[in-house]
Amino acid sequence: MRNISRRKTRALLVIIALGFSLAILVSIPAGVLANQQAASRITNNLGNTITQTEQALNQTLNQITCSIASGFGGFGFNGGSGSGTTRTGGFGGSGSSGSGGYGGFGGYGGFGGGSVAGQFGAGAFGGGQSNPMNETLYRDINTSISGVAAVEPTLQVSEGTNQTVSFYGRSFTRMVPQYIIEGVPLTSDLVNNYPILPTDIVSGNNLQAGESGDVLLSENNSAYFGVSVGSTVSILGTNFNVVGIYSPTGVEDTEMLYMNLSDAQALTNNAGYITSLKVFAVTTGDVSSVSSAISALHPELTVSTNQNELSQLEANQPSSAVALTDAQNSLAATNSTAIEEIIVVVVATSLIVLFVMLYTVRERTKEIGTLKAIGFSNTSVMSQFMLEGVLLSAIAGVVGIAIGVLAAPTLTSLLQITTAISRAAGFRAGAAAISVAVSPELILIGLGVAILLGALGSLYPAWRAAKIKPAEAMKYE
Amino acid sequence: MSKPVLQLEKLSKTYTLGKRTVPALSNLNLTVTSGEFVAIMGPSGSGKTTLLNVIGCIDKPTNGRILIDGVDVTDMPENELYKIRRDKMGFVFQTFNLLPYLNARENVELPMEGRIQSKSERRKRASELLAMVGLSGREEHRPQKLSAGEQQRVAIARALANNPAIILADEPTGNLDTQNKQGIIKLLANLNVTQGTTIIMVTHDGEAAHHTERMLLLRDGKIIKEKRGTHAMKKNHTCPSCGVPIKLSDDKCPSCQKPIYSNDEVF
Numbered sequence: 001m002r003n004i005s006r007r008k009t010r011a012l013l014v015i016i017a018l019g020f021s022l023a024i025l026v027s028i029p030a031g032v033l034a035n036q037q038a039a040s041r042i043t044n045n046l047g048n049t050i051t052q053t054e055q056a057l058n059q060t061l062n063q064i065t066c067s068i069a070s071g072f073g074g075f076g077f078n079g080g081s082g083s084g085t086t087r088t089g090g091f092g093g094s095g096s097s098g099s100g101g102y103g104g105f106g107g108y109g110g111f112g113g114g115s116v117a118g119q120f121g122a123g124a125f126g127g128g129q130s131n132p133m134n135e136t137l138y139r140d141i142n143t144s145i146s147g148v149a150a151v152e153p154t155l156q157v158s159e160g161t162n163q164t165v166s167f168y169g170r171s172f173t174r175m176v177p178q179y180i181i182e183g184v185p186l187t188s189d190l191v192n193n194y195p196i197l198p199t200d201i202v203s204g205n206n207l208q209a210g211e212s213g214d215v216l217l218s219e220n221n222s223a224y225f226g227v228s229v230g231s232t233v234s235i236l237g238t239n240f241n242v243v244g245i246y247s248p249t250g251v252e253d254t255e256m257l258y259m260n261l262s263d264a265q266a267l268t269n270n271a272g273y274i275t276s277l278k279v280f281a282v283t284t285g286d287v288s289s290v291s292s293a294i295s296a297l298h299p300e301l302t303v304s305t306n307q308n309e310l311s312q313l314e315a316n317q318p319s320s321a322v323a324l325t326d327a328q329n330s331l332a333a334t335n336s337t338a339i340e341e342i343i344v345v346v347v348a349t350s351l352i353v354l355f356v357m358l359y360t361v362r363e364r365t366k367e368i369g370t371l372k373a374i375g376f377s378n379t380s381v382m383s384q385f386m387l388e389g390v391l392l393s394a395i396a397g398v399v400g401i402a403i404g405v406l407a408a409p410t411l412t413s414l415l416q417i418t419t420a421i422s423r424a425a426g427f428r429a430g431a432a433a434i435s436v437a438v439s440p441e442l443i444l445i446g447l448g449v450a451i452l453l454g455a456l457g458s459l460y461p462a463w464r465a466a467k468i469k470p471a472e473a474m475k476y477e
Numbered sequence: 478m479s480k481p482v483l484q485l486e487k488l489s490k491t492y493t494l495g496k497r498t499v500p501a502l503s504n505l506n507l508t509v510t511s512g513e514f515v516a517i518m519g520p521s522g523s524g525k526t527t528l529l530n531v532i533g534c535i536d537k538p539t540n541g542r543i544l545i546d547g548v549d550v551t552d553m554p555e556n557e558l559y560k561i562r563r564d565k566m567g568f569v570f571q572t573f574n575l576l577p578y579l580n581a582r583e584n585v586e587l588p589m590e591g592r593i594q595s596k597s598e599r600r601k602r603a604s605e606l607l608a609m610v611g612l613s614g615r616e617e618h619r620p621q622k623l624s625a626g627e628q629q630r631v632a633i634a635r636a637l638a639n640n641p642a643i644i645l646a647d648e649p650t651g652n653l654d655t656q657n658k659q660g661i662i663k664l665l666a667n668l669n670v671t672q673g674t675t676i677i678m679v680t681h682d683g684e685a686a687h688h689t690e691r692m693l694l695l696r697d698g699k700i701i702k703e704k705r706g707t708h709a710m711k712k713n714h715t716c717p718s719c720g721v722p723i724k725l726s727d728d729k730c731p732s733c734q735k736p737i738y739s740n741d742e743v744f
Contacts (some may be wrong), residue, residue, distance in 0.1 A: 063566045143666040373535050374635065375563020378555060470535040476572070 012354050018450070022350045022400025025342065026446040030404070030438045031412030032338045039331045043324055046103055050313070052249055057310040060195060061284045063148075064291045066301045068131040112461075123454035132273040138298065141279060145293045147286035152196050152278040155183035155261060157268045160238070179221050180256045182233070183264025183274075185324055194280055197258055204229030204244030206402045207258055215240040216258040218248050224255075236267050277301075324382045346453065349393075353457025357389050368465050369473020383464040389458025390451055397450025402447065405438045479510040480547070482675050483532060488541035490698070492526055497744040501527040501624040502538070508609040511642070514708060515685035517679045519695035525679040526647060530633060530696065532677065533566050533645045534558050563588055567636025569647035571627050575620040575630040581607060581631045588638040592625075606634040610664060626657030634662060637674070646678040650685050662688045666708060696722050 011208045056422050115427045135153050159175035184196045188209035191197065197206055197216065215233060217225070222245045225233045232239045240259065263270045279294065281287045285305075291303045361368070370379055404411070438446075490502040501524045509515055519525050519702045530536035531543065534550055545565055550558065553622060567588075568574075575584045585603035593599050607616055610630040620628050636644050646665065648657040662685050667673050678689060686692050687706045694702035707715065716723050721732035729735065 150524075211585075306560065366574065367576060370568075370570070370576075371587070372559070373562060373568045375559055375566075375591060375639070377559045377591070380591070409647075471530040474535075475528075 009460055010356075011392065014352065014392060015346055015399055017352055018349060018396030019399035019403055021221040021345050022397050022446060022450050023403035023407060025402055025449060026404035026438050026442050027408040027411040028338045028345075029344055029442055029445075030408045032335060033439075034412070034437070035331060035334050039327050043327060046324065053313060054310070056249055056455045057306045057313065060306045061310070062281045062287060064279040064281065064294065064303060064305050065109055066141075066279060066294055066298070066303050067430070068133055068300060068302065071074050079130075084400045092338070100316055129320070132275055133277070134269060135272050135274045138277055140297065141277065141294060145290055145297065147282050147293075150190060150194055150280045150281045152190055152194065152272040152280070153185060153261065154180070154196075154276050154278060155264045155268070155273065156275045157181045157183075157264070157270070171186055177226055177255055178237075181264050181268065182256045182258050183261040184258060187204055192417055198246035198249070198253070200247040200249060201244050202247045204242070206244055207244075207260070211243070212260050213240060214243045214259065214264055216244045216246060217242055218254055218256055220248075220254050221257045233450040346449075349450075349453045350457040353389055354460060356392070357385060357458040357461035358389070358464070361385065361461045361468075364465075365468060365473050368468045369412060371469070372470040373474070378447055380467040381468075382462045385462035385465045386455060389462070390454040393450045393454025393457070394447070396454075398448045400450065401438070401443050401446050405443075408438050481508045481514075481544075482511045482546055482627065483507070483509040483677075484542075484544040485532070486542045486544075488528075488543065490524075491539050492530060494536065494642060500698050502531065505541070505699060507569055507693070509643070509675060511606070511675055512669070512673045513691060514666065514689040515673055515675075516679045516689040517677065517690045517695055518681070518686050518692060520682075523695045524698040525695055527617055528643050529647050529677065529679050533568060534562050534730065542714070559590075563591055564639050565591070565642040567638070567641035567644040569629070569632050569636050569646035569649045571651040573625075573632045573652075575628055575631055575635075575701065576666070577620055580617050580619050581612060581623065581634075585634045585635065588635060592639060602638070603634070606637050607631070609668075610634045615727050619651070622714055624657070625653055626660055629661050630664065633661070633668075636697075637668070637672075640677060644674055644676045646676060648680055648682075650676060650682055658682070658685065670708075680741070 127260040132155075137149075138153070141146055158180045160179070163176045164171055164173050184190070184207075186207055186209050191207070193208040198218075199206075201216075202219065207214060213363055215235070217227070217233070222228060222242075227233045227242050229242055229244060231242055233242055234240075235257070240263075248256070261268075261274070264274065279290060281290045287307060288303050291305055294301060294303050371381060372378075485505055485507040486600065488502055488507075492499045493499055493632060500543040505528070510705050517525050518675060527536065531538050532545075533544075534543075534553075538551065542549060544550070545561060548561075550561055557628045575581075576587070578620065579587070582600065582603045585606055586599045587598045587603070589602065594603070605614055606640070607630075609612065610633050612627060612630050612634070615623065615627065618627075620631070623631065629652075633644075633649075636646075644665075650661050653661060657742070665676055665678065666688055676689075680686050689706045691702050692706050693702045694704075714719065716730035716733065716735070718735045719733040721730060723730060
């Protein structure tokens with residue numbers, strides 16, 4: 001013990017060397033943990049989104065959406081932009097139709113070669129701009145086509161700021177919507193019998209038939225406006241009562257606020273105009289005949305059915321499965337790298353302790369001989385050296401953990417632990433940065449490992465010290 | 478009168494150097510009684526240090542028996558032998574062998590660590606011993622702050638720590654100048670007289686040997702001669718050549734002018 005304070009320089013160097021190995025030792029599991037969290041976030045988000053969209057589509061298989069496409073729908077980051085074709089490894093572009101009703105799905109934020117949560121947001125609202133349609137022109141759909149149960153004219157207007165985005169060397173101006181006004185006709189027939197409003201109300205009530213001056217906000221809207229149920233919210237200068245807040249089911253409706261169609265038309269100076277018609281067929285079997293009839297009657301309309309959407313989604317499933325596998329493979333590769341590195345560090349740390357203590361024993365041979373000659377037992381000589389080794393590595397452990405806590409993100413990226421996932425994350429538009437944090441458990445484990453390695457590394461040198469023959473040690477200079 | 482504190486019976490020790498076996502001690506018999514002050518002399522390679530190591534239980538004889546305080550330690554296992562070294566022996570080395578990172582008092586406390594539990598008691602005894610060897614007030618000094626003579630005094634205090642039956646001194650004056658040499662010899666002689674400590678000292682130095690009371694000459698691992706010395710602390714020092722009374726500090730006999738302590742003339 002006194003030797004550590006005595007040989008300050010060497011002790012310091014050893015502590016720094018050991019400290020760094022131990023810092024690496026605590027950083028690696030921290031990095032791996034962060035990776036696992038990132039990967040599970042990616043896979044969960046993707047899985048949830050697919051499931052939710054599928055459910056939403058399944059519930060609405062009897063729906064037909066009609067709108068006049070503006071020509072550029074589905075502007076999804078990294079996913080199929082505009083054209084709607086599925087890029088290799090990408091999962092985007094069901095926004096092709098640009099059908100106002102779904103905001104063109106906007107591409108699922110390109111799960112290209114593995115992606116990360118957050119890009120969904122960027123892609124989701126990118127598309128679906130539809131031209132206004134004169135409401136009166138399309139009344140004949142309800143009256144002259146058989147198999148139509150109801151027609152829901154809706155007006156969707158996005159409000160937000162324009163932003164220029166550069167992507168792979170090309171510039172796009174897109175509107176980043178703060179909120180989307182969805183005007184729906186609050187007739188008792190539609191409200192009571194058809195899924196025209198969100199169903200997952202988390203606070204307050206849903207909109208009721210015949211209501212006017214009331215608004216149903218999404219959770220995001222509520223946060224954006226900073227209002228809650230019962231208060232009023234000013235939308236484009238007009239006050240509305242917040243009757244309820246709903247939780248969005250998918251990615252496309254997170255910013256949507258619902259109000260009476262006539263309110264929306266008045267608010268946005270669109271009296272008599274709508275952006276899409278949602279036609280409900282009597283049965284799902286009528287969907288194809290009804291949609292052909294609509295196309296025949298109004299060739300200018302883009303008619304899409306949710307059956308098409310579903311099949312497109314299902315067609316995309318394999319590529320998302322590939323992406324998932326990619327993410328899992330890269331995670332597995334990272335883990336095996338981490339295990340190799342941990343083994344190297346553990347061996348290196350034990351070797352450092354071993355050689356330092358062997359050197360110490362050699363250097364102090366005469367002293368050990370003296371101690372034994374004046375009556376120290378083998379056990380006490382051995383325990384003295386063990387104690388020194390353990391103490392040295394315990395101090396190094398504290399230093400190493402301190403370094404590890406501060407430098408874990410840097411160390412893990414240097415060691416290629418987190419880069420694999422970062423690469424998989426592609427460019428991170430809005431992606432949450434991977435946070436590498438050393439947990440308290442890891443600190444305790446690290447300290448335990450340090451002490452264990454100290455004991456392990458000094459075991460042999462201490463045993464050597466105990467076996468020194470005093471008579472021979474005396475001759476040693 | 479006095480009981481034997483050390484008995485060596487037909488003691489032999491051979492070393493193996495490669496394929497050759499080199500005898501270091503052969504058939505050596507020696508009895509030392511309690512309170513004796515013995516010098517072992519002899520040329521290099523005569524087996525002096527081997528003998529001392531075997532007596533000190535830090536080396537094992539090849540043949541023969543060793544009894545310390547009447548106890549046969551020849552075949553004692555290491556886990557008991559260390560207690561003999563700790564409780565019955567006190568080592569004084571030519572190169573002092575103090576631990577450099579401990580101060581004088583802590584060095585003296587070292588051998589007590591396994592025996593005396595109370596730290597304050599160890600401190601007290603160490604300070605008393607340092608006072609006994611003339612180092613009062615220097616307890617807190619590290620070895621490098623002490624002169625060679627002072628370091629050897631600390632080593633002697635350390636050797637006395639557990640009230641040993643025998644003090645084994647291997648060339649205790651070998652690294653000291655004349656003045657310090659005489660001081661150390663006087664100190665050992667004084668301890669021998671006042672504390673009754675048995676001292677066995679290996680030395681090359683005729684003067685140092687002459688201040689003991691029993692001088693043994695070793696050659697080829699055997700005691701070939703034995704002679705009485707003048708005891709440094711006993712009165713009536715006389716010239717070994719003509720018998721005229723002399724002083725301890727005299728190099729030559731004031732009467733016959735012969736050198737008193739020449740290495741050649743001890744034996």
